[in-house]
Amino acid sequence: MFTGLIQALGTMKPLRGDSWQITCVSQPSEVIMRDLAYGDSVAVDGVCLTVEEVLKDGFIATASPETLRRTTLGGEQTQQKYVNLEASLRVGSKVGGHFVMGHVDGIGRLLIAEQTASSWEMTFKASEAIARYIVPKGSIAVNGISLTVAAYEPELSQFKVAVIPLTYAETNLRYLVSDSLVNLEGDILGKYVEKFIYYDKPHAKTQDDTSLDDITPAFLAEHGYL
Structure with missing residues (x-):
């Protein structure tokens, strides 16, 4: 990890x-x-x-x-x-980014990198298999770098991150050009949530006798989780 x-x-x-x-x-x-x-x-x-x-x-x-x-x-x-x-992370070490497993979900592509007054804004294209784990303000690993999703366009499977000068200077992001390929890993939390929502176990019940089949994105939104 x-x-x-x-x-x-x-x-x-x-x-x-x-x-x-x-x-x-x-x-x-x-x-x-x-x-x-x-x-x-x-x-x-x-x-x-x-x-x-x-x-x-x-x-x-x-x-x-x-x-x-x-x-x-x-x-x-x-x-x-x-x-x-x-x-790898050692027990007791600081966790300054997010939990990255090192299990890449797939390859993405840099669309554009623009320098702003305080950072670099980089837009990437992801495959649909990876895009379903991307949420605005959530975490994503790009070439192993923990980054925060600044914006996400689900219909295009594109996301934007703001990269501070230190990260840009100390990683290989500064060598990327348009169409450069990158490794992408979605947040492990999203994968577990997906697993629990769509897990096919019709007889399983929660404490209030709600079937796991009933726990859908709409159900979570109704109860204040989204």
């Missing part, structure tokens, strides 16, 4: 089979490398990978065919671009 607060930038180099060498290149890389050990989890552009070998300035990990298929790590330009790196 991660928080979506990027700790370093790195590069990826393909090795044998599905193995990759990830090398830290940014100044704060000691945050990643300080106590990195075999078997640890590291989010690479939002994708949870397991450390198989620790190197002087990075590590080796394997990305399965499924991971390469569902994420940008399988793209032809992977070894030319920078990737965001974050070590």
Whole structure:
């Protein structure tokens, strides 16, 4: 589990089979490398990978065919671009972003990035499979970065985020151009809510004898939950 607060930038180099060498290149890389050990989890552009070998300035990990298929790590330009790196959350650590699982839901695309007086406004296109978890003012992970949805257009499956200068400068968002692909992970809370609402268990009852089949978005809105 991660928080979506990027700790370093790195590069990826393909090795044998599905193995990759990830090398830290940014100044704060000691945050990643300080106590990195075999078997640890590291989010690479939002994708949870397991450390198989620790190197002087990075590590080796394997990305399965499924991971390469569902994420940008399988793209032809992977070894030319920078990737965001974050070590897994430790018990007692601060949670400054939101709970990011490192299980990417799919690939999105940058439509436009505009600089404002105080931030960068970036608009992304998401697939319908991911868009159903996006809500205004909710959380979303873009290349592993915890961001808040500033605006959402459900009919277009597009959302906008406002990126502060620090986040823009310290992550690979600054290297994105129009049509750049990004990894997207919806908020885990939305997935559990969806599961509970549509779970097919007709005999299950709540404490007030309400069937779980009756708990729909309309029911929640009527009772003040939306």
